[in-house]
Amino acid sequence: MLFEFKHVIKKKPANGLKSSITDDLILRDINFAIADDLPQLILGPSGSGKTTLLRLCNRLSDPDEGEIYFKGENITNYDIIKLRTQVGYVAQIPVMLEGTVLDNFVYAARHAYKPKTEKQEFKNECAGLLQYLNVPERYLHQPAENLSVGEKQRVALARVLIRKPDVLLLDEPTSALDPTATARFLDILQKLQKEMNIKFIMVTHSIEQAERIGGNAIVLVDGKIIEQGPVSKIIHAPENEISKKFVKGSLDN
Ligand SMILES: Nc1ncnc2c1ncn2[C@@H]1O[C@H](COP(=O)(O)OP(=O)(O)OP(=O)(O)O)[C@@H](O)[C@H]1O
Ligand SMILES: [Mg+2]
Numbered sequence: 001m002l003f004e005f006k007h008v009i010k011k012k013p014a015n016g017l018k019s020s021i022t023d024d025l026i027l028r029d030i031n032f033a034i035a036d037d038l039p040q041l042i043l044g045p046s047g048s049g050k051t052t053l054l055r056l057c058n059r060l061s062d063p064d065e066g067e068i069y070f071k072g073e074n075i076t077n078y079d080i081i082k083l084r085t086q087v088g089y090v091a092q093i094p095v096m097l098e099g100t101v102l103d104n105f106v107y108a109a110r111h112a113y114k115p116k117t118e119k120q121e122f123k124n125e126c127a128g129l130l131q132y133l134n135v136p137e138r139y140l141h142q143p144a145e146n147l148s149v150g151e152k153q154r155v156a157l158a159r160v161l162i163r164k165p166d167v168l169l170l171d172e173p174t175s176a177l178d179p180t181a182t183a184r185f186l187d188i189l190q191k192l193q194k195e196m197n198i199k200f201i202m203v204t205h206s207i208e209q210a211e212r213i214g215g216n217a218i219v220l221v222d223g224k225i226i227e228q229g230p231v232s233k234i235i236h237a238p239e240n241e242i243s244k245k246f247v248k249g250s251l252d253n
Contacts, residue, residue, distance in 0.1 A: 001072070002167065002199060003034040003057060008066035010052055010223075026052045028223040030066070039193070039200040039215030041231055045246060049223040050203040051092075054169050057201060058087040085112045088160035089169045093176055094152035096144035101155050102126055104144050105162050112163040129158050133188055150181030157188065168192075170202040174209070186212060207235055207247060219243040 010027040026049045034040045042050045055061045056068055059080055068075045075083060097104050102119060105126045109117040127137045135154050139147065144155060153173060160168065170189075174182040186209065192198045204210055210217060210231050217234050219227040219242075227234055227243040238244045 001033045002036050002040075002070070003201075004069040005030045005032050005056075006067045006069070007031060008056065008063045008068060010049070010056070010061070011064045026223050027063070030223075030225060032218055032225055032228055034201060035216060036199070039202065039213050041210050041213060041215060041217040042201070042203045042220060043205075043210060043217050043234070043246070044220035046205075048220045050220055051171055053220065054171055054201065054203055055089070057167075057169050058084045058089055060089065081112060085163045086165055087167045087169060088163060088165035090153075090157055090160055090171065090173050092171045092173065094149065094156035096147070096152055096155070099144065100141050101144050101147075102140045104155065104159050105140075108159045108162050126158075126162070129161060133158055133161075134184070149176045150178065150184070153177060153181070153185060154188065157185075161192075165198065167199045167201065170200055172203050172205060175205070182209075189213070211235060219246060221246070 008027055008030040009025060012024045012026055014024075030053065042053060044050055052061070056063055057070075057075075059075060062076075070078065070083070070087070097107055099107075102123060106117055106119050106122055109122065123140065126140060130137050130139060133154055135151070135158065139151065139155065144152070147155060153176070157168075157173070174185050177185060189200065190213075193200065200213065200215075202213060204213075214231055216229065217231045218225045219234060219238075219240070221242050227238060227240045234243065235247055238247050
Protein backbone atom coordinates (compact mmCIF):
# COMPACT_ATOMS: atom_id res chain seq x y z
CA MET A 1 0.00 0.00 0.00
CA LEU A 2 1.16 3.50 -0.78
CA PHE A 3 -0.74 5.12 2.08
CA GLU A 4 -2.90 3.79 4.86
CA PHE A 5 -5.12 5.93 7.05
CA LYS A 6 -6.12 4.41 10.38
CA HIS A 7 -8.75 6.11 12.53
CA VAL A 8 -7.63 9.56 11.46
CA ILE A 9 -9.38 12.47 13.14
CA LYS A 10 -8.69 16.13 12.45
CA LYS A 11 -10.21 18.81 14.62
CA LYS A 12 -10.85 22.42 13.72
CA PRO A 13 -8.23 24.59 15.39
CA ALA A 14 -9.64 26.16 18.56
CA ASN A 15 -10.59 29.80 17.97
CA GLY A 16 -11.96 30.66 21.37
CA LEU A 17 -15.53 30.65 20.03
CA LYS A 18 -16.19 27.03 20.76
CA SER A 19 -19.87 26.30 20.35
CA SER A 20 -21.74 23.34 21.76
CA ILE A 21 -24.06 23.34 18.73
CA THR A 22 -21.61 22.94 15.85
CA ASP A 23 -19.12 20.13 16.31
CA ASP A 24 -15.47 20.78 15.76
CA LEU A 25 -14.26 17.89 13.61
CA ILE A 26 -13.07 18.30 10.02
CA LEU A 27 -12.20 14.61 9.48
CA ARG A 28 -14.06 11.89 11.41
CA ASP A 29 -12.44 8.50 11.74
CA ILE A 30 -10.96 8.19 8.25
CA ASN A 31 -9.92 4.63 7.36
CA PHE A 32 -8.76 3.74 3.90
CA ALA A 33 -5.80 2.55 1.88
CA ILE A 34 -4.29 3.95 -1.29
CA ALA A 35 -3.02 1.36 -3.77
CA ASP A 36 0.57 1.42 -5.06
CA ASP A 37 -0.30 1.18 -8.70
CA LEU A 38 -3.44 3.26 -9.32
CA PRO A 39 -4.28 6.95 -9.15
CA GLN A 40 -6.36 7.88 -6.13
CA LEU A 41 -9.01 10.55 -6.42
CA ILE A 42 -10.68 12.44 -3.62
CA LEU A 43 -14.17 13.60 -4.54
CA GLY A 44 -16.77 15.47 -2.54
CA PRO A 45 -18.58 18.76 -2.10
CA SER A 46 -16.98 22.00 -1.01
CA GLY A 47 -15.99 22.07 2.64
CA SER A 48 -16.08 18.29 3.06
CA GLY A 49 -12.42 18.04 4.12
CA LYS A 50 -10.66 17.11 0.86
CA THR A 51 -7.80 19.62 1.14
CA THR A 52 -7.39 18.84 4.84
CA LEU A 53 -7.04 15.12 4.04
CA LEU A 54 -4.59 15.70 1.17
CA ARG A 55 -2.32 17.91 3.28
CA LEU A 56 -1.94 15.12 5.85
CA CYS A 57 -0.12 13.00 3.26
CA ASN A 58 3.12 14.98 3.39
CA ARG A 59 2.64 16.41 6.86
CA LEU A 60 1.67 19.92 5.83
CA SER A 61 -0.56 19.21 8.80
CA ASP A 62 -0.86 16.32 11.25
CA PRO A 63 -3.93 14.45 12.51
CA ASP A 64 -5.18 14.97 16.06
CA GLU A 65 -5.79 11.24 16.40
CA GLY A 66 -4.99 8.13 14.39
CA GLU A 67 -2.05 7.16 12.21
CA ILE A 68 -0.97 7.48 8.61
CA TYR A 69 1.44 5.01 7.00
CA PHE A 70 3.46 5.69 3.87
CA LYS A 71 4.93 2.58 2.24
CA GLY A 72 4.28 0.66 5.44
CA GLU A 73 6.05 3.11 7.76
CA ASN A 74 4.35 5.63 10.04
CA ILE A 75 4.88 8.98 8.30
CA THR A 76 6.02 10.58 11.55
CA ASN A 77 9.11 8.32 11.36
CA TYR A 78 10.29 9.83 8.06
CA ASP A 79 12.66 12.74 7.87
CA ILE A 80 10.25 15.50 6.86
CA ILE A 81 12.38 16.85 4.00
CA LYS A 82 12.74 13.34 2.58
CA LEU A 83 9.01 12.75 2.93
CA ARG A 84 8.17 16.00 1.15
CA THR A 85 10.72 15.23 -1.56
CA GLN A 86 9.08 11.86 -2.20
CA VAL A 87 5.56 13.21 -1.80
CA GLY A 88 5.26 16.55 -3.63
CA TYR A 89 2.35 18.96 -3.27
CA VAL A 90 0.82 21.04 -6.06
CA ALA A 91 -1.57 23.62 -4.67
CA GLN A 92 -4.85 24.78 -6.15
CA ILE A 93 -3.57 28.30 -6.72
CA PRO A 94 0.09 28.29 -7.78
CA VAL A 95 2.34 30.37 -5.57
CA MET A 96 5.58 31.60 -7.13
CA LEU A 97 8.58 32.65 -5.09
CA GLU A 98 10.43 35.86 -5.80
CA GLY A 99 12.83 35.92 -8.76
CA THR A 100 12.93 34.09 -12.05
CA VAL A 101 11.53 30.66 -12.82
CA LEU A 102 15.10 29.32 -12.55
CA ASP A 103 15.41 30.90 -9.08
CA ASN A 104 12.25 29.04 -8.10
CA PHE A 105 13.76 25.75 -9.24
CA VAL A 106 17.08 26.40 -7.50
CA TYR A 107 15.24 27.16 -4.28
CA ALA A 108 13.22 23.93 -4.54
CA ALA A 109 16.36 21.85 -5.15
CA ARG A 110 18.41 23.47 -2.38
CA HIS A 111 15.65 22.93 0.13
CA ALA A 112 15.31 19.30 -0.75
CA TYR A 113 17.86 16.90 -2.05
CA LYS A 114 20.63 19.13 -3.36
CA PRO A 115 21.66 21.82 -0.86
CA LYS A 116 24.70 22.81 -2.96
CA THR A 117 22.81 23.41 -6.20
CA GLU A 118 24.54 26.04 -8.35
CA LYS A 119 22.32 28.03 -10.66
CA GLN A 120 24.48 27.85 -13.78
CA GLU A 121 25.13 24.12 -13.51
CA PHE A 122 21.49 23.42 -12.77
CA LYS A 123 20.20 25.41 -15.73
CA ASN A 124 20.41 22.57 -18.27
CA GLU A 125 18.56 20.11 -16.09
CA CYS A 126 15.78 22.68 -15.58
CA ALA A 127 15.62 23.50 -19.28
CA GLY A 128 15.32 19.78 -20.07
CA LEU A 129 12.46 19.40 -17.64
CA LEU A 130 10.62 22.41 -19.09
CA GLN A 131 11.03 20.99 -22.55
CA TYR A 132 9.64 17.66 -21.34
CA LEU A 133 6.61 19.49 -19.97
CA ASN A 134 6.15 21.54 -23.17
CA VAL A 135 6.92 24.77 -21.35
CA PRO A 136 9.04 27.22 -23.39
CA GLU A 137 12.60 27.24 -22.14
CA ARG A 138 12.76 31.05 -22.22
CA TYR A 139 10.48 31.09 -19.15
CA LEU A 140 13.53 30.14 -17.11
CA HIS A 141 14.77 33.72 -17.11
CA GLN A 142 11.44 35.46 -16.69
CA PRO A 143 10.19 36.75 -13.36
CA ALA A 144 7.92 33.94 -12.15
CA GLU A 145 5.36 36.39 -10.82
CA ASN A 146 4.63 37.72 -14.32
CA LEU A 147 3.52 34.39 -15.80
CA SER A 148 -0.14 33.66 -16.48
CA VAL A 149 -1.96 31.35 -14.07
CA GLY A 150 -1.78 28.43 -16.51
CA GLU A 151 1.95 29.00 -16.99
CA LYS A 152 2.48 29.29 -13.25
CA GLN A 153 0.63 26.04 -12.69
CA ARG A 154 2.97 24.21 -15.10
CA VAL A 155 6.01 25.85 -13.51
CA ALA A 156 4.68 24.87 -10.07
CA LEU A 157 4.42 21.28 -11.29
CA ALA A 158 7.96 21.43 -12.73
CA ARG A 159 9.25 22.88 -9.45
CA VAL A 160 7.90 19.83 -7.61
CA LEU A 161 9.22 17.43 -10.27
CA ILE A 162 12.74 18.85 -9.89
CA ARG A 163 12.80 16.93 -6.61
CA LYS A 164 11.98 13.65 -8.37
CA PRO A 165 8.96 12.68 -6.30
CA ASP A 166 7.30 9.24 -6.30
CA VAL A 167 3.91 10.69 -5.49
CA LEU A 168 2.16 13.94 -6.36
CA LEU A 169 -0.57 15.44 -4.22
CA LEU A 170 -2.72 17.51 -6.54
CA ASP A 171 -5.34 19.80 -5.03
CA GLU A 172 -7.73 20.71 -7.85
CA PRO A 173 -4.74 21.78 -9.92
CA THR A 174 -6.83 22.89 -12.88
CA SER A 175 -9.54 24.84 -11.10
CA ALA A 176 -7.98 28.20 -11.99
CA LEU A 177 -7.27 27.22 -15.60
CA ASP A 178 -9.25 27.75 -18.80
CA PRO A 179 -10.26 24.68 -20.88
CA THR A 180 -7.15 24.83 -23.10
CA ALA A 181 -4.76 25.14 -20.17
CA THR A 182 -6.69 22.41 -18.33
CA ALA A 183 -6.38 20.01 -21.27
CA ARG A 184 -2.67 20.77 -21.53
CA PHE A 185 -2.16 20.17 -17.81
CA LEU A 186 -4.05 16.85 -17.90
CA ASP A 187 -1.98 15.72 -20.89
CA ILE A 188 1.16 16.39 -18.87
CA LEU A 189 -0.19 14.42 -15.92
CA GLN A 190 -0.92 11.43 -18.13
CA LYS A 191 2.54 11.60 -19.61
CA LEU A 192 4.10 11.68 -16.13
CA GLN A 193 2.04 8.72 -15.07
CA LYS A 194 2.97 6.68 -18.12
CA GLU A 195 6.59 7.63 -18.62
CA MET A 196 7.82 8.44 -15.12
CA ASN A 197 5.53 6.15 -13.14
CA ILE A 198 4.52 8.97 -10.81
CA LYS A 199 1.52 8.22 -8.62
CA PHE A 200 -1.23 10.76 -8.12
CA ILE A 201 -3.48 11.55 -5.26
CA MET A 202 -5.79 14.17 -6.66
CA VAL A 203 -8.67 16.23 -5.38
CA THR A 204 -11.12 17.14 -8.08
CA HIS A 205 -14.65 18.45 -8.46
CA SER A 206 -14.78 17.37 -12.06
CA ILE A 207 -16.34 14.03 -12.90
CA GLU A 208 -14.97 14.42 -16.44
CA GLN A 209 -11.43 14.72 -15.09
CA ALA A 210 -12.01 11.85 -12.68
CA GLU A 211 -13.04 9.59 -15.56
CA ARG A 212 -10.06 10.62 -17.61
CA ILE A 213 -7.57 9.95 -14.79
CA GLY A 214 -9.25 6.74 -13.59
CA GLY A 215 -8.07 4.57 -10.71
CA ASN A 216 -9.79 4.55 -7.34
CA ALA A 217 -11.79 7.23 -5.59
CA ILE A 218 -13.25 8.09 -2.24
CA VAL A 219 -16.25 10.33 -1.79
CA LEU A 220 -15.84 12.53 1.25
CA VAL A 221 -18.88 14.22 2.79
CA ASP A 222 -18.76 16.18 6.02
CA GLY A 223 -15.42 14.64 6.96
CA LYS A 224 -16.51 11.04 6.39
CA ILE A 225 -15.85 8.60 3.57
CA ILE A 226 -19.30 7.66 2.33
CA GLU A 227 -18.23 5.60 -0.67
CA GLN A 228 -15.03 4.17 -2.10
CA GLY A 229 -13.98 2.02 -5.03
CA PRO A 230 -13.04 2.23 -8.71
CA VAL A 231 -13.76 5.67 -10.21
CA SER A 232 -15.93 4.19 -12.96
CA LYS A 233 -18.08 2.36 -10.41
CA ILE A 234 -18.53 5.48 -8.28
CA ILE A 235 -19.49 7.57 -11.29
CA HIS A 236 -21.75 5.12 -13.05
CA ALA A 237 -23.13 2.99 -10.24
CA PRO A 238 -22.82 4.80 -6.92
CA GLU A 239 -24.48 3.02 -4.01
CA ASN A 240 -24.72 5.73 -1.40
CA GLU A 241 -27.62 8.20 -1.79
CA ILE A 242 -25.44 11.24 -1.11
CA SER A 243 -22.77 10.20 -3.58
CA LYS A 244 -25.49 9.55 -6.17
CA LYS A 245 -26.61 13.16 -5.71
CA PHE A 246 -23.04 14.43 -5.74
CA VAL A 247 -22.19 12.63 -8.98
CA LYS A 248 -25.46 13.66 -10.60
CA GLY A 249 -25.03 17.28 -9.47
CA SER A 250 -21.49 17.37 -10.83
CA LEU A 251 -22.68 15.89 -14.10
CA ASP A 252 -25.48 18.43 -14.36
CA ASN A 253 -23.13 21.39 -13.93
N1 LIG B 1 -7.53 26.12 9.69
C1 LIG B 1 -8.86 25.94 9.78
N2 LIG B 1 -9.58 26.51 10.77
C2 LIG B 1 -10.91 26.33 10.89
N3 LIG B 1 -11.63 25.59 10.03
C3 LIG B 1 -10.97 25.01 9.03
C4 LIG B 1 -9.56 25.15 8.83
N4 LIG B 1 -9.19 24.44 7.74
C5 LIG B 1 -10.32 23.91 7.26
N5 LIG B 1 -11.39 24.25 8.03
C6 LIG B 1 -12.79 23.84 7.81
O1 LIG B 1 -12.82 22.46 7.56
C7 LIG B 1 -13.74 22.14 6.55
C8 LIG B 1 -13.05 21.40 5.43
O2 LIG B 1 -12.13 22.27 4.77
P1 LIG B 1 -11.33 21.82 3.47
O3 LIG B 1 -10.55 22.98 3.03
O4 LIG B 1 -10.57 20.58 3.80
O5 LIG B 1 -12.53 21.49 2.48
P2 LIG B 1 -12.50 21.09 0.95
O6 LIG B 1 -13.28 19.82 0.83
O7 LIG B 1 -11.12 21.09 0.44
O8 LIG B 1 -13.36 22.27 0.27
P3 LIG B 1 -13.21 22.96 -1.21
O9 LIG B 1 -13.79 21.97 -2.17
O10 LIG B 1 -14.07 24.18 -1.09
O11 LIG B 1 -11.76 23.27 -1.43
C9 LIG B 1 -14.37 23.46 6.14
O12 LIG B 1 -15.58 23.62 6.82
C10 LIG B 1 -13.37 24.50 6.58
O13 LIG B 1 -14.01 25.70 6.90
MG1 LIG C 1 -10.10 22.28 -0.95
